[in-house]
Amino acid sequence: MPIWVTPVARYMARGLATTAGLAGVSIAVSVMLGIVLGALLVLPSRAVRLLVRWYVEIWRGLPIIVTLFFIFFVLPIIGLTFGTFVAAATGLCLWGSANVAEVVRGAAQSVSRGQADAATALGLPWAGRMRYVILPQAARRALPPLVGLVVNLTQQTSLATVIGVLDVLQASQRSIERLTLSSGATHAAPILGAVLVVYFVICLPLTLLSRRLERSL
Amino acid sequence: MTESPDPVIELRDVHKSFGDMEVLKGIDLAVSRGEVVVIIGPSGGGKSTLLRCVNLLDPVTAGQVFLEGEDITRPGVDLNRIRRRIGMVFQQFNLFPHLTVLDNLTLAPRKLLGVERGEAERLARDLLARVGLTDKVGAHPRRLSGGQQQRVAIARALMMSPHVMLFDEVTSALDPELVSEVLDVMRDLARSGMTMLCVTHEMGFARELGDRLVFIDGGVIAEQGRPADVLDDPQQARTRQFLRKVLR
Numbered sequence: 001m002p003i004w005v006t007p008v009a010r011y012m013a014r015g016l017a018t019t020a021g022l023a024g025v026s027i028a029v030s031v032m033l034g035i036v037l038g039a040l041l042v043l044p045s046r047a048v049r050l051l052v053r054w055y056v057e058i059w060r061g062l063p064i065i066v067t068l069f070f071i072f073f074v075l076p077i078i079g080l081t082f083g084t085f086v087a088a089a090t091g092l093c094l095w096g097s098a099n100v101a102e103v104v105r106g107a108a109q110s111v112s113r114g115q116a117d118a119a120t121a122l123g124l125p126w127a128g129r130m131r132y133v134i135l136p137q138a139a140r141r142a143l144p145p146l147v148g149l150v151v152n153l154t155q156q157t158s159l160a161t162v163i164g165v166l167d168v169l170q171a172s173q174r175s176i177e178r179l180t181l182s183s184g185a186t187h188a189a190p191i192l193g194a195v196l197v198v199y200f201v202i203c204l205p206l207t208l209l210s211r212r213l214e215r216s217l
Numbered sequence: 218m219t220e221s222p223d224p225v226i227e228l229r230d231v232h233k234s235f236g237d238m239e240v241l242k243g244i245d246l247a248v249s250r251g252e253v254v255v256i257i258g259p260s261g262g263g264k265s266t267l268l269r270c271v272n273l274l275d276p277v278t279a280g281q282v283f284l285e286g287e288d289i290t291r292p293g294v295d296l297n298r299i300r301r302r303i304g305m306v307f308q309q310f311n312l313f314p315h316l317t318v319l320d321n322l323t324l325a326p327r328k329l330l331g332v333e334r335g336e337a338e339r340l341a342r343d344l345l346a347r348v349g350l351t352d353k354v355g356a357h358p359r360r361l362s363g364g365q366q367q368r369v370a371i372a373r374a375l376m377m378s379p380h381v382m383l384f385d386e387v388t389s390a391l392d393p394e395l396v397s398e399v400l401d402v403m404r405d406l407a408r409s410g411m412t413m414l415c416v417t418h419e420m421g422f423a424r425e426l427g428d429r430l431v432f433i434d435g436g437v438i439a440e441q442g443r444p445a446d447v448l449d450d451p452q453q454a455r456t457r458q459f460l461r462k463v464l465r
Binding site: 112114115117118119120121122123124125128132133136137140 | 315
């Protein structure tokens, strides 16, 4: 094995840990926040719906990279400074939660009106109807698109590299640069090949799971 | 006829519009305790809307609804609390498909009345025995026939010990051979003294168990009276016309 492989692998493993952490945080927060926001989108109150609708449309409508630049480069002007990891996680969570909210809203609205009628007639208040009747049914329908979003979020973590987060992609870039400077050879092919394999190995099973869930509905 | 000694339900000049369309154009109706009132009429005439206005699934546009003397259309009423006293069964059953039969029955009493699981399940088993479905306790609704689902739906409504039951065309979605098993349960319920308001096309049921028959057409009560009287000797031309069609 060439001598450069071990240090590069170690460096990239650190990057991979960051990628995993970023994906984990983004997915967890996006799903939890998105479910709450999605439920609010089917609330009878028009004012609340409107407010959440704005949130969803803004963060879903902006390219993640624009949001990241905004958080990392613009917010410090008004005194809000974030580390690269927090800035990246925040941007991904805004985008992710907005998309999860849309999925949850769509799934909740696809549950037939008769279900809400029956729950209402029994005397269940809104929160009870959502929790015990609508959301459990919506969850099944939301699962395939949610897994798709999880895959997407995992892939989008690579954007964090543009604001300097040392994720697996950034680690590979820096390794390539260092090797070029020190030895003249880039070794770009094996290093970027490894990155490719890493993303593929994480995302393929999830994609397959999503497709399978879709079929089993 | 609208003057009754102990009305469980009373509607006073109830109007209901959806957008520009007025579906109910001033309904006055009182249902006494233990009375079985059967509502018939052409589709689109406002029968189902009327039922949905009783428990305010559809809020009324004008007029008042009283439950046991309490105006439940006044602002600030805790409707969810009120609805516990009004059981409702739907044409499409509307069982919760993600829950077993037992959980369909116990959900509301456990979450709303704080009944303990064991106690709720005992009550549920009693009611399932009453509707003849003891063996379906653990089944999911999709495993049941339409008739079985509807009997579960009736049992589910009874779990809350309602003071009145609303039946919205509960046999209309059933295969003909499954209608009688549901009507049997309703007959049993009527004989037990339950106050019932039934929208139906089952004229035989109306004649046998109805204390009163109400014919609704064009958003108003066109005619009402003892079922046998209305069915055999309708006074209004449009009642005659409707009955000719359904009894043919």
